[in-house]
Amino acid sequence: MRSILPLAAAALVTASAVPALAEEPGTGATLIHLAYSLDTFYFLMSGALVMWMAAGFAMLEAGLVRSRNTVEILTKNIALYAVACIMYMFVGYNIMYGGGPNGFLPGFGFLLGPDNGVGDVLGSAGEIYYSTMADFFFQVVFVATAMSIVSGAVAERMKLWSFLAFAVVMTGFIYPVEGYWKWGGGFLDSLGFLDFAGSGVVHLCGASAALAGVLLLGARKGKYAGGKVHAIPGANLPLATLGTFILWLGWFGFNGGSELKISNIEEANAVAMVFVNTNMAAAGGLVAALLLARAWFGKADLTMALNGALAGLVAITAEPLTPAPLAATVVGAVGGLLVVLSIVFIDKARIDDPVGAISVHGVVGIWGLIAVAFTNPEGSLLAQLAGIGVIFAWVFGTSIAAWAVIKAVLGIRISEEEELAGVDIAECGLEAYPEFTTSK
Amino acid sequence: MIYLTVEEILHIHIQLREKIMKKIESIIKPFKLDDLKAALHDLGVQGMTVVEVKGFGRQKGHTEIYRGAEYVVDFIPKIKVETVVPDDLVDQVVETILNTVRTGKIGDGKIFVLPVEKVCRIRTGETDNDAL
Numbered sequence: 331m332r333s334i335l336p337l338a339a340a341a342l343v344t345a346s347a348v349p350a351l352a353e354e355p356g357t358g359a360t361l362i363h364l365a366y367s368l369d370t371f372y373f374l375m376s377g378a379l380v381m382w383m384a385a386g387f388a389m390l391e392a393g394l395v396r397s398r399n400t401v402e403i404l405t406k407n408i409a410l411y412a413v414a415c416i417m418y419m420f421v422g423y424n425i426m427y428g429g430g431p432n433g434f435l436p437g438f439g440f441l442l443g444p445d446n447g448v449g450d451v452l453g454s455a456g457e458i459y460y461s462t463m464a465d466f467f468f469q470v471v472f473v474a475t476a477m478s479i480v481s482g483a484v485a486e487r488m489k490l491w492s493f494l495a496f497a498v499v500m501t502g503f504i505y506p507v508e509g510y511w512k513w514g515g516g517f518l519d520s521l522g523f524l525d526f527a528g529s530g531v532v533h534l535c536g537a538s539a540a541l542a543g544v545l546l547l548g549a550r551k552g553k554y555a556g557g558k559v560h561a562i563p564g565a566n567l568p569l570a571t572l573g574t575f576i577l578w579l580g581w582f583g584f585n586g587g588s589e590l591k592i593s594n595i596e597e598a599n600a601v602a603m604v605f606v607n608t609n610m611a612a613a614g615g616l617v618a619a620l621l622l623a624r625a626w627f628g629k630a631d632l633t634m635a636l637n638g639a640l641a642g643l644v645a646i647t648a649e650p651l652t653p654a655p656l657a658a659t660v661v662g663a664v665g666g667l668l669v670v671l672s673i674v675f676i677d678k679a680r681i682d683d684p685v686g687a688i689s690v691h692g693v694v695g696i697w698g699l700i701a702v703a704f705t706n707p708e709g710s711l712l713a714q715l716a717g718i719g720v721i722f723a724w725v726f727g728t729s730i731a732a733w734a735v736i737k738a739v740l741g742i743r744i745s746e747e748e749e750l751a752g753v754d755i756a757e758c759g760l761e762a763y764p765e766f767t768t769s770k
Numbered sequence: 771m772i773y774l775t776v777e778e779i780l781h782i783h784i785q786l787r788e789k790i791m792k793k794i795e796s797i798i799k800p801f802k803l804d805d806l807k808a809a810l811h812d813l814g815v816q817g818m819t820v821v822e823v824k825g826f827g828r829q830k831g832h833t834e835i836y837r838g839a840e841y842v843v844d845f846i847p848k849i850k851v852e853t854v855v856p857d858d859l860v861d862q863v864v865e866t867i868l869n870t871v872r873t874g875k876i877g878d879g880k881i882f883v884l885p886v887e888k889v890c891r892i893r894t895g896e897t898d899n900d901a902l
Contacts, residue, residue, distance in 0.1 A: 560841065561839035562836075634837060
């Protein structure tokens with residue numbers, strides 16, 4: 331009972347203050363309250379779905395590495411998520427959304443400001459329609475996604491702490507700066523570059539950083555021994571499949587949430603369209619990759635089918651609203667074909683990417699951005715190409731520099747003996763499935 | 771009087787032992803395990819130990835493609851069934867295994883018969899044939 335009294339008092343204050351501030355009848359203010367709550371709720375739930383994608387990446391990667399490297403890849407995945415959250419709260423969010431002086435240089439600041447006041451929301455004529463804390467939460471899970479992409483490509487041979495050191499730079503600086511150029515209102519946005527939910531800002535970004543890391547790191551031992559390309563089959567395909575399903579689910583939050591609003595009929599329809607197109611693109615990508623793998627290799631390679639679904643999702647992320655569902659399926663299917671070709675090509679080029687992250691997120695991310703020019707009437711091929719070039723150049727350049735510094739200071743590669751014994755024991759002192767252990 | 775060297779005595783000793791028990795190890799195709807277990811049980815075999823193994827013989831391995839790159843499966847999964855039986859059962863057991871697991875295709879496996887020096891049941895301390 332005691333706790334209700336202050337609430338009742340607050341309600342009274344609100345009720346009397348609202349008409350004076352908003353100059354509106356009570357029902358109008360109530361509707362604004364409701365719409366604000368709904369959009370904030372939608373934002374938070376979408377963010378929670380995207381957070382779950384971290385689990386998807388963790389399972390996918392754990393499934394596609396060998397069993398002796400399972401614990402370490404799981405440690406990297408969950409630790410990078412935590413590092414991303416802390417760095418983005420400290421500086422990343424302010425760099426990305428702090429509003430820079432000229433569109434190139436980002437703003438700077440620490441930590442998070444206060445949330446919207448009731449009066450500000452009611453008096454904003456719909457300009458302010460969701461909580462800034464919800465916005466931070468939604469954005470922070472995106473930077474974690476970008477960083478998750480890197481861990482798969484460098485799996486089975488990179489030092490744990492060097493990887494996490496890179497995560498600090500990536501999530502606190504590299505990602506927020508290019509994020510500012512597009513979503514923070516910087517020069518890429520002014521240029522007419524379109525990237526709905528981040529085929530470029532998130533996925534191409536993650537893949538560019540991964541490529542830089544892999545080039546400095548080298549291939550896994552034995553991968554290209556004797557001048558031939560050797561397959562290193564993943565240890566747990568049920569986990570890889572579960573991971574893909576989780577990512578597919580999380581993507582509804584990733585793309586659906588990026589509509590940023592759901593509280594009126596048009597926006598609700600738009601969100602529904604984004605859900606449908608996201609789903610169709612994944613389906614198209616999977617079927618295309620499965621068929622190509624079957625035709626090319628003679629057998630239905632599950633891992634290629636999984637990569638195909640993810641490729642479809644990455645491809646549609648740049649524009650999941652304007653295409654019709656059939657067109658979205660085609661965009662996804664092209665992504666699915668590209669990813670199979672790209673994985674084989676990149677492997678032949680002696681770039682060792684155990685999970686296909688560079689192909690799925692980089693090559694297909696580029697395809698998704700280009701496809702916008704054909705699926706969105708407002709899209710411009712030139713602006714899309716400019717965006718692709720800028721994001722790749724920035725992320726690849728700064729990443730190479732960051733990896734090089736880390737390599738010089740900490741080293742980035744585990745020793746040959748550690749690699750043979752498995753990075754689980756070397757870095758974590760654990761095995762994923764310990765047997766024959768005794769207490770002293 | 772016949773004098774025997776130590777080696778000769780040992781040899782006779784081992785031959786006597788061999789008359790008592792044999793260990794029969796069969797490498798078989800995994801899907802034949804249930805049939806074999808039932809058949810040996812019907813014959814009066816009281817126990818067996820089963821191990822999942824991998825190996826190659828004349829069947830050799832096979833080549834597969836993973837993400838566009840070839841790899842070779844050199845060692846093919848088989849089941850190794852180990853059972854120790856009294857000497858007088860050996861021929862029947864071998865015959866039964868042959869008849870039960872043979873498919874006529876390459877990769878049917880092999881049977882090894884080995885002498886067993888001693889058997890001991892841990893719970894009771896019984897030995898040799900009493901312990902089977």
